[in-house]
C-alpha cells in the first residue's frame with residue numbers, strides 16, 4: 001500500500017501562496033490520478049530513503065548534501081537512489097554518494113547565469129525544471145522562491161529526494177506543464193524555459209504562455225536548440241532529431257529573437273550560443289544506455305545520426321514590457 005501523504009504534503013506545503021491558489025483545479029486532477037503510471041513505484045523508493053541529519057547543503061556546481069551515515073544507512077541510501085534512476089540532471093552528492101548524472105548541468109548554469117538579472121528576492125518559475133538542479137542554483141543566487149514545473153513524475157520524486165534532506169519549502173517541483181497551468185498568472189519576476197521550446201509543436205504559443213506567467217517588467221531566460229542561420233530561418237526536422245521523436249522547431253538564434261519580438265518582448269539579447277558536447281551530455285552509471293555520442297554521426301560529429309545539424313543551444317534574455325498589452329499583433 002503506497003502512502004501518498006508525503007507527496008501530497010510536498011505539494012501542499014510549498015510556500016508559493018502567491019500563485020498556488022489559482023491552481024486548485026489542476027491539483028484536484030492530480031489527486032484523482034495518483035495511482036497512474038510509475039508514481040507508486042517511485043514513491044516506494046522515495047519512502048526507503050533513510051532518515052539522516054543534514055549538516056550542510058552546498059548549492060554549487062555539485063549540489064552536495066553533507067552529513068554522517070552508518071554503513072547500513074549508506075547502503076540503504078544508495079539502493080533508494082538507484083531505484084530513482086535515470087538521473088538525467090545533476091550532478092548531486094548525497095552524503096558521499098556521487099550522482100554523476102547524464103547532463104553536467106553546472107556547465108549550462110555557468111553559461112546562462114552570468115547574463116541574467118540578479119535573482120535576489122525574486123519569485124522564479126522554471127519551466128521544464130527536471131529534478132530541480134537549476135532551482136538549487138537559483139536559490140543559492142538569492143531567489144526568494146523557485147517553482148519548478150515538469151510533467152515527469154520522476155523529476156518530482158527526485159526533487160523530493162533532495163528536499164527530504166534540505167527541507168526548503170520555498171523550492172518545489174510540481175508535475176505540471178506550462179500550457180496546463182492557469183494562464184496569465186503574471187506572478188513571477190523571472191521565468192526560465194531551458195530545453196523546452198523545441199519540444200513544443202507550437203513554439204509561439206509557448207512564448208505567449210511564458211509571457212503570461214511573468215509580471216510586467218519581469219525577465220525571460222530562454223534556452224533551446226537552434227540552427228546556425230540567418231534571421232527568418234528555422235528547421236523542422238523530418239523524422240527524428242538525435243533519436244528524439246518530439247522535436248519540432250529549431251530556429252536560428254536571430255529568428256528566435258524575431259519570434260520574441262513578435263510576442264511582445266523587449267530588450268531581447270542573444271547572450272550565448274554553444275555546441276552541445278559529449279562532455280556535457282554523456283551516459284553514466286546513473287543514466288545507463290545511450291547518450292549524445294550515440295546520437296551523432298560517428299563519421300561527422302557536426303551531424304546527428306539522421307543527418308540533421310548537430311545540436312547547438314542558444315540562450316536569449318528578454319523583458320516583458322511594463323505597460324504594454326499585446327497591441328501590435330492580434331493573437332487570434
Ligand SMILES: Nc1ncnc2c1ncn2[C@@H]1O[C@H](C[S@+](CC[C@H]([NH3+])C(=O)[O-])CC(=O)[O-])[C@@H](O)[C@H]1O
Nearest residue numbers: 127128129130149150151152177178194195196199
Ligand atoms: N510542456 C511542458 N511544460 C513543462 N515542462 C515540459 C513540457 N514538455 C516537456 N517538459 C519537460 O522539459 C524537460 C526538457 S529537458 C530540459 C531540462 C532542464 N530545463 C535543462 O535545461 O536541463 C531537455 C533537455 O535535456 O535539454 C523535461 O524534463 C520534460 O519533462
